[in-house]
Amino acid sequence: MNPDTTAPTPDAASLLDQWMLGLLVLVPLAFALVVAFSPDKRARATALLGTLAAGLLTVVALARFSWSNGAAFQFEHDVHWLPSLGISVSMGADSVSMLLVALTALLGPICVLASWTAITERVRLYFVSFLILQAAMVGVFIARDIIFFYICFEFTLIPMYVLVSQWGSTERKRAATTFFLYTFTGSVITLAGLVYVAWINAGMAPGLYAGSGSWTFQIATLQITASQHMTLSQQSWVLLALLAGFAVKVPLFPVHTWLPLTHTQAPTAGSVILAGVLLKLGTYGIFRFAIPFCPDAFMHYAPVIATLCIIGILYGGLICWVQEDVKKLVAYSSVAHLGFCVLGLAALNVAGLQGSILYMINHGLSTGALFLLVGFMYERYHTRSMKEIGGLAAKMPVWATFMVFFVMASVGLPGLNGFVSEFLCILGTFQASDKWATGVWGSAGTAIPGATAGNLGPWYALVAGSGVIVAAMYLLIMVGKVVFGPLKEPAGHGGAHGHDEHHGHEDAHATEAHLPADLTAREITALLPLAVACLVFGVFPAPLLSALKGPVDQTVALIDTARQIPPPGTPSTQTAAADLRTLEHEPKEASR
Amino acid sequence: MTIFSSLSMLAATAAPKPMSPILSGPPEALLVLALPILGVILCTLCAIMRVRTRMPAFLTVGCLAAAFAITVGLYLKSGPAPVITSGFEWINLSWGDSAGENSPFHQFIANFSLYLDALTVLWMLFVTGLATLIALYASEYMSGDVGTGYCRFFAAFNLFVFSMSCLVMGDNMLMLFLGWEGVGLCSYLLIGYFYKKPSAVEAAKKAFILNRIGDLGLLMGICLTYVHFGSIEYRDIFAQAQPYIDAAKAGRYSEIPAIVQLIPVLLAVGAFGKSAQLPLYVWLPDAMEGPTPVSALIHAATMVTAGVYLVARMYPLFLLSEIALPLVGWVGALTALFAATIGMAQFDIKRIMAYSTVSQLGYMFAGLGVLTSTGAAFHVVTHAFFKALLFLSCGAIMHGFAGQLDLRKLSGLRRMKGWGIVSLGMLVGCLNLAGFPFTSGFFSKDMLIGEAFVTPGTAPIGWILLLTAGLTAYYTFRVFFRVIVGPVHYEPGDELHSAHEEHAHGDSHNEHAHGDSHNEHAHVEDDHQHHDHGHGGHFHPHAPGWAINTVLLTLSVLSLAASGLYFVPTGVHGGAVPAMVDRSSAAYQSPFAHHAIPEGAGDGGHEGPDHAAETVPSYVPTSIAMEDPHAVEHPHENAGTFLGWDPHAVLFYVSGAVGFIGIFVAYVLHYAGRTTAATARADALLPMLGPIPRWAQHKWYVDEFYNLVVRVPLLALAHTFHLIDKLLVDGLVRMFGAIPRWLGTLIRPTQSGELHGYAAGMATGIAVLLFIVFMLTLR
Amino acid sequence: MNTVWTLAQAGYPAALPEATLAHYLFVSAAMFVIGLIGFLTRRNLIIMFLCTELMFQAAGIALVSFSRFHMNMTGQSFVIFIVTVAAAEAAMALALVVLLFRKRESLDAEEWTELKG
């Protein structure tokens, strides 16, 4: 955190480490600038180069990251910005951040490839928006300062708004506006909550802990303020404020309606990024802010959150069932899937948290790929209605293979990535109940080595688990209609050679008409990395699990502390508890 | 909260992680998994390189044969104790302090490792062996699809073998689940192999979704197991369960927590789904939409026995529950009867075989439920051979007659040239299935039924099974007497027309065999149509080639030879299979079974377990008394009898007689005096039974019932949710959005758009502000 | 009155008395209001801009007289900026006027009501 701690004479490597995260943000921005001033023809290639450069840098960062020490924030760097207000551009990444940054970097080139032929107008603006979006997303994951975080968090909205409103489908304007206003309204409340914590911190006695009593927006400092020096009711309000923004972003059950609309209207790459990374900003926010800031309140309200998740899982799943628009179906499936993700967070134990963070990555991979596939289909047929198309396996075998593969990943088939995370989320939920110990579930007086403390339990897991059945139902019905069955193509697409004719369709651009029936090499290139990742993370998730161990253990330790010591303001033992809390956390802070 | 932590601490100290000395297994076991995967990769490469030969089939046969060879090697090596071959970490978590200071140490370990004991090897032997044979069969059978779906078929085939191997060989429940879902996927892919056919797609979907319902039960069972035992590795579970097993031995079920008793029930739900038991059986008959080799391998011989495997594998846990085994037994028995009644009324021979599979699976479950895991395992093995044989024979017929499977349109195959081996295969299969004396099916079935009468309280199950045995013999030989023997007659199936253009659909068969359109009149018309084709000289059935014949012959021999397993090795009652089962976790020596009593021993009830304990590791439960603690002391007093006789001795004759009766009825009704393919004596009798045959033919309207009770309400709910989402949830949001909009309309007129208006506003504003200052500074 | 002899007094007139300042301020206020009235009543875009310039002038007078009153040059400097802004504004505004005139052949401010809510 303190730049003084770095070596007095930084060599090239440490200088690189210092600026690594900054570069991860700046490289896409720089390329955005280049794209803005390059001719339309070269915009695509430049953008691809930009995303690849960012990807390369990410690989370097991943290689230099010390995974054994995943809980510690690495590559830390502070750039003073508004010192009088305690605001700085401070960056740092633990393993959760690194993995999400890696996901972002992976999806970058894929999205550029996916929009290669789909975008024919205002190409430069498109790719500029896209690169800026990427920079902002990386910024969110690496921010260690609330204001910097918030700026990046909100800045993702603007390029996304541009992408949706300019290159979307027919209702794009409405969708873009809804998306913007909905998420913006939520996150403004989040900002209010975060600033409230900063305000409380500024009002603390100086010297109580590092950074108390002065205006600062450092996440590490404010986390101590919020988790140790706020009463339960204060924490609850802060939690509510945080969830207002993050739950909309996730999206949790009652505040999800922007998602299907935006997804259906967004261009393919926009959907991929939206599902792949943008939704993860919400879950990441919950992991990074809601839980560590308000552990007591989160624990207290975990059943409520879990209930919302479960409603989302079943409700979203059932709605998927009656969709006719393939993309909308996938969009609603995100509501259901992210329900699992947050459910894992609400379990507040190692299995749940591990599963949830893995879910963030896995959902990005598999749902992102599904959106890509739907997009490729749409590029060829200009419809996404299951009434108009069917049996595409006969026409597009490669596409169909990928489709089935990613649907299976999404369904949570063991051996593919979705299962690991889904299972861990369910297991975490199942374990997390105090009642195991008290004998409510027939286990009185016996050792229950697999149980953890918590407020959820098998019923939550059972109901959530039935979402797995529903998921199989709607996704397989979709596959049965679109991929399998007798070949059915829209009216304007008649015959076996429909693909190489120029139809009178209003959206049909010259380039699109030349697309072959099945996937091109470019499209396969976009899909293959995702498929490989799905398979590898499904069979061999051990590296990810061990990488995430640090942060997850830390969070669970935080929760355990909160469990044992009631928040200040609780009757009796008030001061003693506060003392104890400070004591408990001092060594941890020092080690940072 | 302190209660919890202290309790957990107690748990950590009281029950330290039991580290049973487990030998590490032979590393080549991993090859059994790797070879099918190699097959998948090779087939995929073939697909990418657009190979238009039968190369993928031979690659598959090669890989699977190698896997089989390794399995045989494993069998030869296998000792009495289970061994574990470690692969790599799959899903491993750990948390808490290993020192146990703050919170106890927890682990969740699901390695990609293999647990090899006799049960595993037994299952793997017939899985890989049959898979090899059936792959060989399929290389010819699917040859019509070379260049189109051939690679896809064999890739999925290999993937299936891989998944099944994971299921059987995995060393923890999550590995089992991996295989469990994996075979589900392959089943989905292979049922939907003819993806252009809506019925195939529908059937595939149905299979996957219904399986998933069972899978949820299994998943919950796994979670509960983990929560209670802190591990999902078999060895740990069995070790941890030992105290409960001791308690159960003493009949003190009250000492076993309710959640432990719940685990096997949940697992059973999973098993019912995968093994097509009531109420989740409906997918299996529909699954016959897949190519016949698939039906033979997946939906008859191997995958559907996964449920039996699960119960057998977790048998120690099942013995802990007072309800789990009776549940399994009764569900099995009822399924056996129920499916048999449906099978009797079907006309599609493949579908008859499907219902007979459901029925036989019911037998196996019933066997598990009446405490004879050995009998169940034996039946699994014999059933795998003879049912695969039957299916493959059906497939050969289907292949030869362009998809014709209606037993009213085929007759006298025996007398046709080139169909001898098929007829022989059919005969052998039918004899086995009907439980003809001294066939393998006879022995295995007898073991089950006999044990049902031996075990106290399960005699009704035995009676049901006995009745079902008769029904089975009837419907089995109904097929035989109508199709194989009798006057020569044949009509091609509906694939004749498409055969020239789309040979890809080598054996996609007619849907007419089921559904509402199926009534006698429609068939008479159909008959005429097909007669024209038959006589027009367009259609010649093509007899099976060398690959199919070889496989059929091999299987015929094997399924007959399987009865030898009952006698060899001598000295072990029940033969090789029970010997293997006894060395595994499924081992269970019923204190009532007479074969558990060594000859000449006085108090066999005590001798049995001791004797077994010499050969099996100590933690494997060898003997558990059932409900009555009395039983331990006086086993014979409580052992059931068959109408007062020793069940095993008497049933030898009784079940043989029942089989004969069934065959005789079939002979009378379907062969004697039959001159044409379509009409038999049975048809004249049908009207006497009223609507019952029709109901049975329509599968007792179970599908319709499920549709009405489950699917329709769910769909209605989905539509309601969709509406709620659009109107209520989104509507509320839009309402919030509308409030500012409404406020805006209120002040909207002030924005005239005219420059002067804004300027006047500014001026007024300044004046007002100044006036306020003026008033404030007034002295 | 400050009796300290300063250099300013040598070449610079004495500081303004308040009454004199009041005179100048009244001129400034009156000119501002005249400009404002003009802006409100005239419809010719060019004259409206002239009126804004009048208001700028009024502000300038006030600034210069305060500068004089306080003997502080910042007020006068600020007038330079006012002039700068006025010049810039004139350039832009007149360019806009030309553009608008090209569109509608009229300088009537009431022709342009695109901002109507």
Next chain:
Amino acid sequence: MLQYIHPLALYAACGIGAIGVCIALPRREGKNPQILGAVIASLAGAVVLISMGLAAGGFFGAGLSPSIYYYVFAFLALGASLRVITHPRPVYAALYFVLSILATAGLFLLLSAEFMAFALVIVYAGAILITYLFVIMLATQAPTEEMENALTEYDASAREPVVATAAGFVLLAVLSTLLFRGVQDLPHLKNNAGQSLLAEMPRKIESGLRASGKLPEGGKVITNEKGEATIDFAARSVQVKTAGGETVSVQLPADMAVSNVEMVGFNLLRDHPGSIEIAGVILLMAMLGAVVLSRKQVQLDEDAKERHAKSLAAEFAQGAETNP
């Protein structure tokens, strides 16, 4: 405020002025009594000025009242301003604006802000107003034959004169009340900016001394480390180092003072250099903006663009052919 003007007089004058201005504003219907309005408005102005003069204890420099030039320039400025807003013809309005500028410059001179006065005349009257005139010429409909001198409708009639004038004069009343009331409370922040400024200009002192012959041969004004001359303001003397090296105190010439230009220059360049830069940027942007805005813009649809591109390409190809 009584010591500057009687409120009654002020409010009465505001009322009268409002009526006058209202009448003076152009109207289409009937004969325009603009002269009458102007007279009434002048009357109101006169009332205010006279009552202020009375309150200040006399006129034209008597008592605390400003000199006669103030009255002249103030009257001219206000009158010209009134004409700017009342004259129906834009050209005349602009010319009256020039007059108003000139009068304002006069007022600036009275306030001894010479630099500002001339800058105002040069920039405003010289540059900006010329631009205005050009634009007025450009943006006028060509007169038809029969209506050679016809006014356009929007020039001929004012919009809502009564309301606007009333509002304006209410504002004036409030504004001037506040001004008169606040003036006496103004803090006397009279700094001696001139002093330090002179000290900061040793060269100017040197050359002044040299011009008046007071500088010793080869003498130099002594400066401290900040570069400031050491002046004894009370004695009006400055320390000078002679060629010999000794320090002498030399009397400053009587006419030595810091001029207004110097003061403004110091203020601008020393105290507010950043603002100057910003002003420069503003001007540059305005220039660019004006260029961009006033360029002829042709709306081309996609097809037209394509055609245009093709014709350009053809032209280019032709050019390449002819000039190999």
